[in-house]
Amino acid sequence: MESLNVGLVGMGNVGSGTLQILLENQEQLAQKLGIPVRVAAVCSRSIASRELPAAAVGVDRYSDWRDVVGRPDIHVVAELIGGLQPARELIETALSHGKAVVTANKELMAREGFSLWQAASQAQRPLAMEASAAGGIPIHSVLREGIAGDRVVAMAGILNGTCNFILTEMEKAGRGFHDVLAEAQQLGYAEADPSADVDGLDARSKLAILATIAYGCGVPAEDILVEGIRRVSDVDFNYASQLRHTIRLLCVARMGQQGLSLSVRPTLLPKDTILASVSGSYNAIWVQGAYGQDTFYYGRGAGPLPTGVAVVSDILHAGRELLSGRENRVSPYSFKQLTEYQPAPPETFRQPYYLRFRVENRFGIIADLAAILRDHHIGIDAVGQLPITNWRDLPFVITVEPATEGEIRAAVETMSQLDYLLEPPLVMPMFAGF
Ligand SMILES: NC(=O)c1ccc[n+]([C@@H]2O[C@H](COP(=O)([O-])OP(=O)(O)OC[C@H]3O[C@@H](n4cnc5c(N)ncnc54)[C@H](OP(=O)(O)O)[C@@H]3O)[C@@H](O)[C@H]2O)c1
Incomplete structure (x- = not known):
């Protein structure tokens, strides 16, 4: 292999950030991998009308993803379109054509990721998904490798930047939920249909993925207790402040004797804790291990470049695996096999x-x-x-x-x-x- 050839499918926020990094950071990426990382193809349905960076001059452009995954010279396909279909079909087809696959897709990986990993394992190709939870924070690598020697007891995280932005603005300015949501939509921090964020569904998918990596059981996202932030009002911030607390949408995972307790819900946090100081669109995760005790991870949870870094790092990881030629791939879920999810009874904690x-x-x-x-x-x-x-x-x-x-x-x-x-x-x- 003279260069690692990459095909990017999806040229939105994440795709464009990934492309920018791959083009601008070429020299260092080649030094890290030992061979150049070359963007061979980019794809989005409206590619004809999309403006690409000048440095993308020799990159082939496609409007149909099948043309990218079918190209024999491409080694790694990055799925950056989101949603369940055709993302799943794209990943399966890419694997069946012998490509390594990188994805940022939390919804798909939370629901069907383990079966995709099994397909990748059978095809003896890497599948990586660092960008799918907490965007710019390399929490997957931490759980899969950095603290793999530990046994995770509990995790608490702020995993949705839109909710965190809304809640911190409500707190700072004493404003109501709808007022701040409208501003977040104007600034591009919240979608026109904000339900996935403000109803906690996006955070729930991320918690399902992180809990699967941390505990090695297949957590169905829809089994997680979820409450969004729509009912939190300026009055609650007022009362919380009198109690010397603030309010954040908190994702919590706790392993008990009888099973795993998982929840995503607005939560009061004492103002003098690190999690309470996580403001604006930032994310953070506190992990408690049985042996290493407490570690804390903080950074951008989303955005084209922070998420692009996660995708490019996965591309390097896939490239290293392909170059090493190992047949036994590293599972993106850390565990070789997943056990059945055992929810803790509500009287546990x-x-x-x-x-x-x-x-x-x-x-x-x-x-x-x-x-x-x-x-x-x-x-x-x-x-x-x-x-x-x-x-x-x-x-x-x-x-x-x-x-x-x-x-x-x-x-x-x-x-x-x-x-x-x-x-x-x-x-x-x-x-x-x-
Ligand atoms: N935004 C973030 O900061 C962030 C952070 C972490 C993870 N993610 C995840 O990353 C993925 C992408 O998110 P995004 O924010 O970049 O989305 P986005 O801005 O909506 O971009 C999606 C891209 O995919 C293209 N696309 C959609 N369907 C397609 C198809 N069938 N064939 C070819 N191209 C198709 C779209 O362009 P056309 O309409 O022109 O085809 C667009 O270029 C999602 O899974 C998301 O959950 C996003």
């Missing part, structure tokens, strides 16, 4: 919770709520209420002592029957560590 109510004011509300909590064996930690400005829509907060998810859910279900509640209580865990 105890943690304090923040409950925010909106009520039409009347006598006896606190007494009613306290009685329900008592009946579910949940102790009250504090009750907070800002000065009343509207008797017909009064927000107030109860924080409770550590309880299980099952106890809290049962109590909140009973509370939701109360006729003076304007909406079901907003429940957020208060996370202070594992």
